[in-house]
Amino acid sequence: MANVPHVVIVGGGFGGLFAARRLADEPVRVTVIDRQNYHLFQPLLYQVATAGLSGGDIAAPIRAVLAGKANVEVHLGDVTEVSLSSKTVALADGTSLAYDFLVLATGARHAYFGHPEWEQLAPGLKSLDDALEIRRRVLLAFEAAELEKDPVRQAALLTFVVVGGGPTGVELAGALAELSRYTVARDFRAIDPKRARVVLVEAGGRLLTAFDGKLSKGAEQELARLGVEVRLSTRVTDVTAEGVNLGTEPLPARTVLWAAGVEASALVKKLGAEHDRQGRVVVNPDLTIPGNGSVYAIGDAAHFAVEGGGMLPGLAPVAMQQGRHAAENILASLEGRPRRPFHYVDKGIMATVGRAAGLAQTRRLRLGGMLGWLAWLFVHLIFLIGFRNRLLVLIQWAWAYVTYQRSSRLIMGGVWRPGEPTVPEREQALLGRAPPRPAAEERPAERH
Amino acid sequence: MANVPHVVIVGGGFGGLFAARRLADEPVRVTVIDRQNYHLFQPLLYQVATAGLSGGDIAAPIRAVLAGKANVEVHLGDVTEVSLSSKTVALADGTSLAYDFLVLATGARHAYFGHPEWEQLAPGLKSLDDALEIRRRVLLAFEAAELEKDPVRQAALLTFVVVGGGPTGVELAGALAELSRYTVARDFRAIDPKRARVVLVEAGGRLLTAFDGKLSKGAEQELARLGVEVRLSTRVTDVTAEGVNLGTEPLPARTVLWAAGVEASALVKKLGAEHDRQGRVVVNPDLTIPGNGSVYAIGDAAHFAVEGGGMLPGLAPVAMQQGRHAAENILASLEGRPRRPFHYVDKGIMATVGRAAGLAQTRRLRLGGMLGWLAWLFVHLIFLIGFRNRLLVLIQWAWAYVTYQRSSRLIMGGVWRPGEPTVPEREQALLGRAPPRPAAEERPAERH
Numbered sequence: 069m070a071n072v073p074h075v076v077i078v079g080g081g082f083g084g085l086f087a088a089r090r091l092a093d094e095p096v097r098v099t100v101i102d103r104q105n106y107h108l109f110q111p112l113l114y115q116v117a118t119a120g121l122s123g124g125d126i127a128a129p130i131r132a133v134l135a136g137k138a139n140v141e142v143h144l145g146d147v148t149e150v151s152l153s154s155k156t157v158a159l160a161d162g163t164s165l166a167y168d169f170l171v172l173a174t175g176a177r178h179a180y181f182g183h184p185e186w187e188q189l190a191p192g193l194k195s196l197d198d199a200l201e202i203r204r205r206v207l208l209a210f211e212a213a214e215l216e217k218d219p220v221r222q223a224a225l226l227t228f229v230v231v232g233g234g235p236t237g238v239e240l241a242g243a244l245a246e247l248s249r250y251t252v253a254r255d256f257r258a259i260d261p262k263r264a265r266v267v268l269v270e271a272g273g274r275l276l277t278a279f280d281g282k283l284s285k286g287a288e289q290e291l292a293r294l295g296v297e298v299r300l301s302t303r304v305t306d307v308t309a310e311g312v313n314l315g316t317e318p319l320p321a322r323t324v325l326w327a328a329g330v331e332a333s334a335l336v337k338k339l340g341a342e343h344d345r346q347g348r349v350v351v352n353p354d355l356t357i358p359g360n361g362s363v364y365a366i367g368d369a370a371h372f373a374v375e376g377g378g379m380l381p382g383l384a385p386v387a388m389q390q391g392r393h394a395a396e397n398i399l400a401s402l403e404g405r406p407r408r409p410f411h412y413v414d415k416g417i418m419a420t421v422g423r424a425a426g427l428a429q430t431r432r433l434r435l436g437g438m439l440g441w442l443a444w445l446f447v448h449l450i451f452l453i454g455f456r457n458r459l460l461v462l463i464q465w466a467w468a469y470v471t472y473q474r475s476s477r478l479i480m481g482g483v484w485r486p487g488e489p490t491v492p493e494r495e496q497a498l499l500g501r502a503p504p505r506p507a508a509e510e511r512p513a514e515r516h
Numbered sequence: 517m518a519n520v521p522h523v524v525i526v527g528g529g530f531g532g533l534f535a536a537r538r539l540a541d542e543p544v545r546v547t548v549i550d551r552q553n554y555h556l557f558q559p560l561l562y563q564v565a566t567a568g569l570s571g572g573d574i575a576a577p578i579r580a581v582l583a584g585k586a587n588v589e590v591h592l593g594d595v596t597e598v599s600l601s602s603k604t605v606a607l608a609d610g611t612s613l614a615y616d617f618l619v620l621a622t623g624a625r626h627a628y629f630g631h632p633e634w635e636q637l638a639p640g641l642k643s644l645d646d647a648l649e650i651r652r653r654v655l656l657a658f659e660a661a662e663l664e665k666d667p668v669r670q671a672a673l674l675t676f677v678v679v680g681g682g683p684t685g686v687e688l689a690g691a692l693a694e695l696s697r698y699t700v701a702r703d704f705r706a707i708d709p710k711r712a713r714v715v716l717v718e719a720g721g722r723l724l725t726a727f728d729g730k731l732s733k734g735a736e737q738e739l740a741r742l743g744v745e746v747r748l749s750t751r752v753t754d755v756t757a758e759g760v761n762l763g764t765e766p767l768p769a770r771t772v773l774w775a776a777g778v779e780a781s782a783l784v785k786k787l788g789a790e791h792d793r794q795g796r797v798v799v800n801p802d803l804t805i806p807g808n809g810s811v812y813a814i815g816d817a818a819h820f821a822v823e824g825g826g827m828l829p830g831l832a833p834v835a836m837q838q839g840r841h842a843a844e845n846i847l848a849s850l851e852g853r854p855r856r857p858f859h860y861v862d863k864g865i866m867a868t869v870g871r872a873a874g875l876a877q878t879r880r881l882r883l884g885g886m887l888g889w890l891a892w893l894f895v896h897l898i899f900l901i902g903f904r905n906r907l908l909v910l911i912q913w914a915w916a917y918v919t920y921q922r923s924s925r926l927i928m929g930g931v932w933r934p935g936e937p938t939v940p941e942r943e944q945a946l947l948g949r950a951p952p953r954p955a956a957e958e959r960p961a962e963r964h
Contacts (some may be wrong), residue, residue, distance in 0.1 A: 105655060105659065105925070106925070122570040122571065122572035122573070123570065124570035124572075125570070129703070129925040131700070131703035131704070132703060132925070135702045135703050136702070141705050142703075143663070144659040144662075144663075145663075207553060211553065211592040214592075215591070215592075215593075252579070254583045254584070255577070255579035255580060255583050255590075256579070257589050477553070477554070477577040477580065
């Protein structure tokens with residue numbers, strides 16, 4: 069095995085896994101490096117954040133996914149640097165790995181538009197740790213409100229602001245509204261969770277701009293029906309321990325969630341190659357990085373320009389197809405064939421709003437409401453990696469659909485002591501007990 | 517509601533929940549206080565620790581369990597002190613609650629026989645955080661072994677020591693053996709997980725001393741069949757970063773798990789009432805504490821002497837029956853009837869060894885092997901709180917039984933950097949990233 073070419077894939081998300089699978093049983097040696105031991109089904113992460121699913125339901129060990137591929141190794145580790153000249157990647161533990169071909173599939177983190185200090189106050193939703201932290205804050209807000217005597221502070225505890233009207237923001241806001249109106253409705257004595265405000269703030273003139281205007285209008289109505297206050301053309305100018313400022317209007321809220329922007333991982337920004345404002349490497353049509361025929365960037369790590377302007381969106385199908393394509397181009401190079409340009413086969417886009425309304429849009433089809441939701445459900449179950457998880461998730465959804473119960477309402481990570489007098493102190497105390505995170509240098513927009 | 521008697525129940529485990537349920541719709545006001553927002557089905561905690569189940573599968577929000585009981589409130593909080601003279605409990609947030617009747621159902625923690633410093637090195641299994649920490653260490657040990665070049669260190673990484681041959685120790689050892697021999701058997705390239713050693717150390721002359729000698733012999737054989745090395749009549753004299761010492765014999769092991777002893781929570785030890793060596797309050801036959809007719813201690817917080825010597829064991833059925841009985845005695849006091857002594861209805865004891873062998877023992881019945889396992893499965897599913905969880909757990913077990921897969925093999929809580937040179941440093945680094953724990957003053961035998 070030692071003298072076959074070595075393909076190193078950084079990242080076990082959709083792009084990395086599809087690249088590795090395509091290279092299985094080919095005459096190469098493959099190493100998949102990830103900081104986590106699991107692949108995460110990100111499209112359902114908002115369900116974990118809102119207590120609908122457990123982390124285990126949407127994650128599969130990368131080793132298990134690739135166990136049958138004899139030429140694929142999995143390496144739990146943290147790539148800190150790529151040396152294009154020496155063709156090596158350096159790991160945080162001080163070791164390094166040589167590659168013949170490199171696939172960067174390192175994904176994205178949420179970005180705060182030059183305000184990294186907001187992340188503490190308004191967590192985003194990209195990793196399982198993020199989701200558990202959001203779940204923790206949301207559930208603790210209800211607990212604290214139950215014990216709070218001051219009506220002003222109680223109202224702030226029962227106000228949930230979601231920043232960003234893309235699919236993640238819409239899904240989070242819808243799920244939070246259902247959580248408060250149905251799931252925990254009967255659980256408290258001093259508060260009425262149904263009075264909780266869920267505010268969705270979007271800077272643009274409409275939600276879900278990737279979708280047809282009629283569908284996005286439908287989503288807005290569906291959110292309103294669930295009790296979500298949708299604030300369009302509204303910009304968040306500050307995030308504080310007290311809530312958010314919308315221009316000059318303060319909106320007191322103890323829980324603020326961020327779904328307004330992403331940026332590529334620090335690793336690809338440091339490559340020295342041209343990148344866009346979000347740090348994504350601008351790749352060649354064949355997915356290699358400029359001036360280097362053996363290094364690929366795919367998925368959320370890549371800026372792939374499309375004809376007529378713009379770029380491919382950060383969607384799972386894009387990452388999957390690019391992963392497969394990068395693998396095929398590597399095999400072409402090995403066989404002396406020319407690399408082929410990547411063409412995205414657009415399978416459409418989808419989103420969901422609450423428990424029985426969704427949007428699905430392809431070139432020919434526009435589905436809203438219940439039909440859109442069923443399409444969403446079907447596609448997400450099909451793609452959920454691992455059969456067992458699919459079955460379990462289907463059962464949990466069926467159960468949740470019938471009963472409005474959410475199965476994973478656990479506040480994990482130590483004890484919280486409610487009732488301290490001032491909001492900022494309490495916020496700090498809460499933040500101080502957040503679960504440990506990767507080292508700061510690896511994650512650009514992290515807490516400081 | 518304000519002028520009906522107030523019953524405060526500290527602890528939402530089996531004892532506390534059964535007391536609260538019995539008091540539902542009676543002419544009392546009930547407050548259940550717990551540090552966690554969920555009830556935990558402790559008998560299946562070892563399944564979470566060995567990646568068979570997710571935390572959500574064995575936990576139910578206390579609020580949800582008690583949502584339909586209008587006279588029962590749930591209070592997320594941390595009781596730090598009981599004042600018998602003023603009939604109040606003090607909470608960590610500085611507030612206090614007055615009670616007319618108090619039920620202490622605060623459970624137990626693992627105890628290290630005067631060696632609190634061992635807890636860092638050999639975590640026990642009592643809470644969900646404990647289980648996730650054990651899962652993390654076990655899965656990381658395989659990952660680190662895969663990357664380790666030194667054969668001696670690699671062997672230590674692949675050695676798992678379980679201290680204590682009671683039900684928890686036997687269940688943990690059996691599940692660890694199965695994890696290594698079946699679940700992750702094909703996942704690694706540099707190591708053969710099947711070579712992992714699982715060593716179960718018991719100071720006494722046989723395992724599962726609560727059971728009939730023939731059954732406990734059968735469990736021993738079943739463990740041997742799974743590849744567990746059972747070391748009877750062997751005392752752990754030290755736990756270090758390198759492993760354990762068994763008298764003069766060092767046993768190098770990177771993962772040591774503690775299942776050798778418990779003690780009652782600090783709260784009941786501070787009561788001033790007589791308690792046994794494990795800190796349990798020695799209760800009157802009616803479950804009240806000596807000299808106080810309105811304060812009850814139940815479950816693992818209580819030492820209930822039985823006729824002919826000894827005490828009732830720390831089992832879920834004991835806690836459930838005592839919870840119900842304490843509630844009935846409170847109602848008796850309110851109605852001017854005398855309190856009745858508690859009599860335990862012995863439903864038997866059970867344990868499981870691996871995936872198809874168990875032990876079940878009642879007065880008349882002794883079941884081992886597959887029959888014992890089926891009995892165990894049946895009883896645990898019946899008692900698992902919440903129908904949805906029961907169904908999900910059954911499916912996961914059925915799936916695991918057929919495929920040997922374990923569904924929750926996630927390493928959570930930040931990034932780990934494998935490959936540092938020295939074992940103790942690495943151990944410390946790992947420990948430093950353990951999930952946050954309750955404040956030290958609340959948990960006697962905690963890390964220092």
